[in-house]
Amino acid sequence: MIGRNKKNIFLLFILSLSIITSLISCVELKKSRPIKPIKEYERLITGRLDADYVGTKACLAACHEHDEIRKAFDASTMGAQLKRDSGMPLVDCESCHGPGSLAIKGITKELVEANLKKGIKTKCNYKTLIDIKSLPAPAKSLICLKCHTANATFNLHEWNGGIHAINDVTCIDCHNIHKGPDLKVKPREIANMCFKCHEDIKAYYFMPSRHPVFQEKVFCTDCHDPHGTTTEHLLRKPTVRQTCTQCHGDKEGPFLYEHGDLTEECTTCHLPHGSPNNNLLKLREPFLCFQCHEGHVINTLDGSTISLEEKRYLFSKCTDCHSMIHGTDIPSPSGKGRFIQ
Numbered sequence: 001m002i003g004r005n006k007k008n009i010f011l012l013f014i015l016s017l018s019i020i021t022s023l024i025s026c027v028e029l030k031k032s033r034p035i036k037p038i039k040e041y042e043r044l045i046t047g048r049l050d051a052d053y054v055g056t057k058a059c060l061a062a063c064h065e066h067d068e069i070r071k072a073f074d075a076s077t078m079g080a081q082l083k084r085d086s087g088m089p090l091v092d093c094e095s096c097h098g099p100g101s102l103a104i105k106g107i108t109k110e111l112v113e114a115n116l117k118k119g120i121k122t123k124c125n126y127k128t129l130i131d132i133k134s135l136p137a138p139a140k141s142l143i144c145l146k147c148h149t150a151n152a153t154f155n156l157h158e159w160n161g162g163i164h165a166i167n168d169v170t171c172i173d174c175h176n177i178h179k180g181p182d183l184k185v186k187p188r189e190i191a192n193m194c195f196k197c198h199e200d201i202k203a204y205y206f207m208p209s210r211h212p213v214f215q216e217k218v219f220c221t222d223c224h225d226p227h228g229t230t231t232e233h234l235l236r237k238p239t240v241r242q243t244c245t246q247c248h249g250d251k252e253g254p255f256l257y258e259h260g261d262l263t264e265e266c267t268t269c270h271l272p273h274g275s276p277n278n279n280l281l282k283l284r285e286p287f288l289c290f291q292c293h294e295g296h297v298i299n300t301l302d303g304s305t306i307s308l309e310e311k312r313y314l315f316s317k318c319t320d321c322h323s324m325i326h327g328t329d330i331p332s333p334s335g336k337g338r339f340i341q
């Protein structure tokens with residue numbers, strides 16, 4: 001008996017020990033740690049294992065050629081807010097351009113000034129740096145992804161499987177690193193940035209009915225995530241319907257009288273970007289409705305019937321009467337749901 005109890009106590013001890021250690025390791029896992037830039041990696045890309053990192057200060061000490069670039073960069077999120085004690089990876093020129101010792105070899109303040117007197121601008125030896133322009137597309141993006149891992153930058157979770165990455169679109173096709181302090185694409189520049197490659201979509205925004213993208217009330221990125229999604233067409237939401245009802249909540253339902261299961265797909269009747277027909281409709285009324293319904297004879301509104309001989313078909317705008325076409329909770333005069341009110 002005693003032996004058994006001892007064994008139990010021993011087991012209990014082991015059990016609690018393992019619970020405690022796993023708790024400790026959970027806490028360890030939860031702690032965020034700075035991501036260390038993988039420096040060796042850049043040396044490999046330059047193909048020069050003899051190059052060394054000298055730091056931005058050394059890079060720019062003698063030569064003022066890149067002062068503007070530096071000013072803009074220092075003011076950017078990557079530059080400004082990331083001081084050494086922030087725990088974030090320090091981003092400097094060499095984080096993207098590779099180790100710089102060979103590029104500035106032999107360049108001194110004196111040489112720069114002497115050259116300047118002769119009217120010559122001193123250039124560093126760019127050839128020893130990473131030739132970003134000539135890298136294959138996935139490698140260009142890797143320059144960014146080594147820090148912007150899926151864990152560090154949440155919206156890059158689906159980058160690798162995204163249609164942009166697959167089609168060799170790179171981070172720097174959309175993000176201008178040196179055009180000023182804004183690394184992020186400014187909201188009002190998004191549409192035109194996308195149109196560089198999506199000309200065909202641009203045309204829709206000149207049609208009579210369109211989402212107010214040029215008016216900066218709706219942005220491409222309200223609906224799409226250019227960094228990749230698990231859904232089709234890079235949509236942020238799982239379905240087109242959810243994409244639409246995030247802003248048009250009144251069409252979401254559920255209604256007592258639904259329009260069949262049509263409103264499951266808003267794009268049965270609507271185009272997302274623009275349309276020559278009003279209300280972004282794919283087809284003009286009544287033709288939109290005639291795809292699935294026939295015109296009909298009805299009782300006139302004052303109660304008298306239009307005789308069948310008259311055969312006054314209402315080949316007009318069906319939604320003049322069927323105004324609640326997206327669904328309603330109120331029955332029509334016959335007691336059915338015909339979207340009259």
Ligand code: HEC
Nearest residue numbers: 056066069070073091092093095096097132133172177178
């Ligand atoms: C986050 C990555 C990144 C950092 C950090 C960075 N650059 Fe760049 N730099 C780039 C990219 C990308 C290009 C554009 C390559 C191309 O032309 O496609 C570029 C281009 C340049 C060019 C060529 C400009 C031109 O108009 O062709 C210079 C010069 C330059 N960078 C200097 C610097 C200096 C100086 C620093 C530090 C203050 C710096 N860069 C920091 C990514 C970076």
Ligand code: HEC
Nearest residue numbers: 037077078088089090091095143144147171172175183184
């Ligand atoms: C050495 C690490 C490192 C590299 C390389 C790097 N970044 Fe960053 N970047 C950061 C950090 C850290 C931040 C600030 C924290 C954040 O916003 O995630 C940042 C911020 C940004 C932001 C601004 C986010 C905001 O909210 O304002 C953009 C955009 C960005 N980086 C794009 C890029 C692109 C494009 C590249 C490649 C050309 C690149 N980065 C390369 C570390 C890096």
Ligand code: HEC
Nearest residue numbers: 141144145148153159164169170171174184185190221226
């Ligand atoms: C097709 C264009 C496009 C590509 C390619 C692209 N981006 Fe972006 N990125 C944008 C736009 C537009 C925004 C701003 C709107 C937004 O928040 O989605 C943005 C925002 C960001 C932000 C800020 C995120 C935040 O939460 O505010 C970071 C960081 C970033 N991009 C990094 C990257 C990196 C790294 C790559 C490459 C792996 C990349 N982007 C590729 C268009 C692009």
Ligand code: HEC
Nearest residue numbers: 191194195198201211213218219220222223233240267272
């Ligand atoms: C109101 C939401 C919304 C906005 C804003 C939006 N889109 Fe779309 N986009 C969609 C939907 C929904 C689809 C899928 C259409 C379908 O299923 O037929 C789509 C499809 C696309 C496609 C692929 C299909 C095609 O027709 O070639 C591209 C490319 C595209 N959008 C680019 C853009 C660009 C660029 C912008 C900004 C100028 C933009 N979108 C703004 C909702 C939107």
Ligand code: HEC
Nearest residue numbers: 163164167169173174193194196197220224226232233234
């Ligand atoms: C450098 C060129 C480039 C830029 C800039 C660009 N795209 Fe694309 N985009 C492509 C390519 C290439 C494809 C894949 C081929 C295709 O479907 O056209 C694609 C595909 C797409 C698709 C999916 C098309 C489909 O049929 O499913 C959408 C949606 C899209 N892009 C939206 C955007 C949005 C929104 C922006 C701006 C934030 C943008 N793109 C910026 C080149 C670009």
Ligand code: HEC
Nearest residue numbers: 209210212217218222243244246247266270272278279280
């Ligand atoms: C980010 C918010 C947003 C999203 C997402 C959105 N819309 Fe809109 N929609 C608007 C705004 C804003 C207007 C303009 C309203 C106005 O001008 O009064 C509008 C107008 C419309 C109109 C009327 C257009 C006209 O010519 O008067 C239709 C139809 C429409 N949206 C359908 C859709 C469909 C279908 C989707 C999904 C593909 C969608 N919307 C997604 C914001 C959005």
Ligand code: HEC
Nearest residue numbers: 241244245248251262263265266268269270279319325326
């Ligand atoms: C059966 C076709 C059909 C479907 C499906 C449909 N709509 Fe409509 N929608 C219309 C018609 C027709 C109009 C024009 C109504 C009018 O002229 O009074 C319209 C108008 C609109 C308008 C602008 C006028 C208003 O009432 O605000 C919005 C926004 C809209 N629809 C959003 C949606 C959304 C979101 C979905 C998906 C949940 C959707 N529609 C599905 C036919 C449809």
Ligand code: HEC
Nearest residue numbers: 259260268288289291292293318319322325336337338339
């Ligand atoms: C893609 C096919 C399709 C389109 C387009 C369409 N509908 Fe429908 N509609 C249906 C279906 C399916 C039902 C459900 C029929 C049922 O429940 O018996 C329905 C039901 C209705 C009803 C109720 C009929 C009943 O017997 O209670 C009315 C009214 C109606 N639609 C009007 C319209 C109008 C007006 C339009 C054009 C703005 C339109 N529909 C566009 C497919 C369509």
Ligand code: HEC
Nearest residue numbers: 286289293294295296298314315316318321332333334338
């Ligand atoms: C002048 C108003 C008016 C117009 C215009 C109109 N309807 Fe109707 N519709 C009605 C009324 C009223 C009913 C009967 C509602 C009830 O009491 O149930 C009805 C019923 C229907 C029904 C179900 C009844 C059936 O068995 O036919 C459909 C489907 C329908 N309409 C489709 C259409 C289409 C498609 C158009 C456009 C071509 C259209 N309506 C135009 C007023 C109208």
